Amino acid sequence: MSLLVARNMVGGYGEADILHGVNLTVAPGQVVVIIGPNGAGKSTAMKAVAGLVRLKPGSSVMFDGTEIANAPAESMVARGLAYVPQERNVFPSLSVEENLLMGAYARPSAAKDGLERSYAVFPDLAAKRRAAAGSLSGGQRQMVAVARALMLTPKLIMLDEPTAGLSPKFCTLIFDKVREIAASGIAVLMVEQNARPALAIADRGVVLAMGRNRAEDTGPGLLANPEIGHLFLGGNAPEEDAA
Numbered sequence: 001m002s003l004l005v006a007r008n009m010v011g012g013y014g015e016a017d018i019l020h021g022v023n024l025t026v027a028p029g030q031v032v033v034i035i036g037p038n039g040a041g042k043s044t045a046m047k048a049v050a051g052l053v054r055l056k057p058g059s060s061v062m063f064d065g066t067e068i069a070n071a072p073a074e075s076m077v078a079r080g081l082a083y084v085p086q087e088r089n090v091f092p093s094l095s096v097e098e099n100l101l102m103g104a105y106a107r108p109s110a111a112k113d114g115l116e117r118s119y120a121v122f123p124d125l126a127a128k129r130r131a132a133a134g135s136l137s138g139g140q141r142q143m144v145a146v147a148r149a150l151m152l153t154p155k156l157i158m159l160d161e162p163t164a165g166l167s168p169k170f171c172t173l174i175f176d177k178v179r180e181i182a183a184s185g186i187a188v189l190m191v192e193q194n195a196r197p198a199l200a201i202a203d204r205g206v207v208l209a210m211g212r213n214r215a216e217d218t219g220p221g222l223l224a225n226p227e228i229g230h231l232f233l234g235g236n237a238p239e240e241d242a243a
């Protein structure tokens, strides 16, 4: 059964709609990757699910059997929905551990278990628990943001461009961690500009363009689709180039 079923999401930031009927479905343990050009509405679609963008009547966001369209953003963590925005929201002057603890503010009694789980996924952070987050590399800061979202064992974690600006080494690491998180039963919905490697680890890929679903398939299916390759993946598939 699906955990998240967003249907016909219509809305935006003011009068003009940015989303013109976006659909998103994610099942537990599944990695779903959203790709598409700049300005397509990928971040807006995630914010809409997270309660940060107003949706118009007729839009539906079913999460774990409950309609949550336009529910207050502050209610999402308690529902089991964690969101890591594109703009980094790590507090640089706080330590790694203090940053992680902020992820458990809604349920302080769960903080100790949360830290254990987050450090189990990101052992490098355990070694740096007392370091100021601002002293970390971009890749490590991104791990802090993801680890914080894991503090209250979410059912769904939404990551907006988690590998933006990271070295290929850290991209691989983040994608490995995403698969590991999904293997633990958590659903992952991820926006990515590094479209090819992201689709390579995705169960499903969704192409958004101009606020609408443009295509959807398995990750490998989208990668093998020549039209998608030309329009959205920056040219030929690697095997086509080799041919």
Ligand SMILES: Nc1ncnc2c1ncn2[C@@H]1O[C@H](COP(=O)(O)OP(=O)(O)O)[C@@H](O)[C@H]1O
Pocket (backbone or CB within 6 Å): 013, 018, 036, 037, 038, 039, 040, 041, 042, 043, 044, 045
């Ligand atoms: N806070 C905002 N206020 C008004 N317009 C916005 C805001 N954020 C994004 N937009 C507009 O919404 C459209 C979609 O943006 P976005 O969802 O960020 O695209 P993507 O993540 O696919 O690059 C763009 O035209 C962008 O300018």
Ligand SMILES: [Mg+2]
Pocket (backbone or CB within 6 Å): 042, 043, 044, 086, 191
């Ligand atoms: Mg974006």
